[in-house]
Amino acid sequence: xxxxxxxxxxxxxxxxxxxxxxxxxxxxxxxxxxxxxxxxxxxxxxxxxxxxxxxxxxxxxxxxxxxxxxxxxxxxxxxxxxxxxxxxxxxxxxxxxxxxxxxxxxxxxxxxxxxxxxxxxxxxxxxxxxxxxxxxxxxxxxxxxxxxxxxxxxxxxxxxxxxxxxxxxxxxxxxxxxxxxxxxxxxxxxxxxxxxxxxxxxxxxxxxxxxxxxxxxxxxxxxxxxxxxxxxxxxxxxxxxxxxxxxxxxxxxxxxxxxxxxxxxxxxxxxxxxxxxxxxxxxxxxxxxxxxxxxxxxxxxxxxxxxxxxxxxxxxxxxxxxxxxxxxxxxxxxxxxxxxxxxxxxxxxxxxxxxxxxxxxxxxxxxxxxxxxxxxxxxxxxxxxxxxxxxxxxxxxxxxxxxxxxxxxxxxxxxxxxxxxxxxxxxxxxxxxxxxxxxxxxxxxxxxxxxxxxxxxxxxxxxxxxxxxxxxxxxxxx
Numbered sequence: 001x002x003x004x005x006x007x008x009x010x011x012x013x014x015x016x017x018x019x020x021x022x023x024x025x026x027x028x029x030x031x032x033x034x035x036x037x038x039x040x041x042x043x044x045x046x047x048x049x050x051x052x053x054x055x056x057x058x059x060x061x062x063x064x065x066x067x068x069x070x071x072x073x074x075x076x077x078x079x080x081x082x083x084x085x086x087x088x089x090x091x092x093x094x095x096x097x098x099x100x101x102x103x104x105x106x107x108x109x110x111x112x113x114x115x116x117x118x119x120x121x122x123x124x125x126x127x128x129x130x131x132x133x134x135x136x137x138x139x140x141x142x143x144x145x146x147x148x149x150x151x152x153x154x155x156x157x158x159x160x161x162x163x164x165x166x167x168x169x170x171x172x173x174x175x176x177x178x179x180x181x182x183x184x185x186x187x188x189x190x191x192x193x194x195x196x197x198x199x200x201x202x203x204x205x206x207x208x209x210x211x212x213x214x215x216x217x218x219x220x221x222x223x224x225x226x227x228x229x230x231x232x233x234x235x236x237x238x239x240x241x242x243x244x245x246x247x248x249x250x251x252x253x254x255x256x257x258x259x260x261x262x263x264x265x266x267x268x269x270x271x272x273x274x275x276x277x278x279x280x281x282x283x284x285x286x287x288x289x290x291x292x293x294x295x296x297x298x299x300x301x302x303x304x305x306x307x308x309x310x311x312x313x314x315x316x317x318x319x320x321x322x323x324x325x326x327x328x329x330x331x332x333x334x335x336x337x338x339x340x341x342x343x344x345x346x347x348x349x350x351x352x353x354x355x356x357x358x359x360x361x362x363x364x365x366x367x368x369x370x371x372x373x374x375x376x377x378x379x380x381x382x383x384x385x386x387x388x389x390x391x392x393x394x395x396x397x398x399x400x401x402x403x404x405x406x407x408x409x410x411x412x413x414x415x416x417x418x419x420x421x422x423x424x425x426x427x428x429x430x431x432x433x434x435x436x437x438x439x440x441x442x443x444x445x446x447x448x449x450x451x452x453x454x455x456x457x458x459x460x461x462x463x464x465x466x467x468x469x470x471x472x473x474x475x476x477x478x
Contacts, residue, residue, distance in 0.1 A: 018084040019092030037064035057082035116143035261440030264302035332357035410451035
């Protein structure tokens, strides 16, 4: 006699402690639709891909859970009993306070509630310790550590800050949760400075809150191991930087004059006769003429004189000098013009020299700023036979940023003059003017100014900019 196999699914009893999730593995692919007898007592999380189901108790009580497979057949039945005790209440409260901390694990082992795991964010450890410092969590076991990824991140920050403080040969790595500082320095002071920088990152920013509340058990070995070697040999001095100093002298000259005159001076030629007017003995007036009055009269008609004159000149001289930091550099250019003074046996040779010279002492400061002691001397030849020499000198000390131009000095001379009735009468030999009538006005405006520009540039080598100079001197072919 053959008996039919029973297909009824047996109900499995499961106990869930309030505040502690219960995870069950399934041997079938579950349907996402789950039947819960009392949804106010239990919350279920289903992961069909991993065939897992998680039971989370909401409040004490009993309820049933029925699971079906993908075709709708009942494959599992559970009788869930949710119980509450002191440990479960602690777990529930801890989850409310710090359950969202990444990498943190809260659970019960035996009769002890523990908080463990590897925290990803260093600042979260202070929050966890602050919560566990409350009296009601006094019995909770604290087993929290930083994750290996976070430790490596902290070590990288330590190394970056140490190397920023003029210690480029010092490195930091993590070995068994300990920070090893390695490298070579030139003095004991540099070794201590590297260790102090590393300590500033570790105790204050990561473990200080936990240590103050006695929640972290201190290891016998220090958290930072200093393996830096001191090499007292003097390192070669760094190569001094170079600067390209460009000084430009610009001189502008403007002249303007305007003259307007009215002149009337009729002249009577000599020997052409004369007229005399006199007084008689009895008080009367008498006239007398000698010769005739038929002489030639010149300049009989009045003359009008009007003229304008204007001139403009610009002189630009530029000097470029490449010099080391904290070193005085000089550059000059001379132009000599020879001429003679006097005449005959008193004649002698002389000369006038036009010069452009620049002297500078640069010093590189922070943020690519440059302190410069600079002197500029410019002299030019003015006029002809003999030429005169006009000199302009400047000496100052300024601070300019690299690749920026500054006006370091300049002088402006503005001269204005006005003359009235300055037109002299024409002088004709052997002639006397009958009368003089002169009205004139002359206006002159002369303006001269010079300005000195300076542009410093920090360069890597003296060959910088050579290609640009070659292009300027390269002959163009048609």
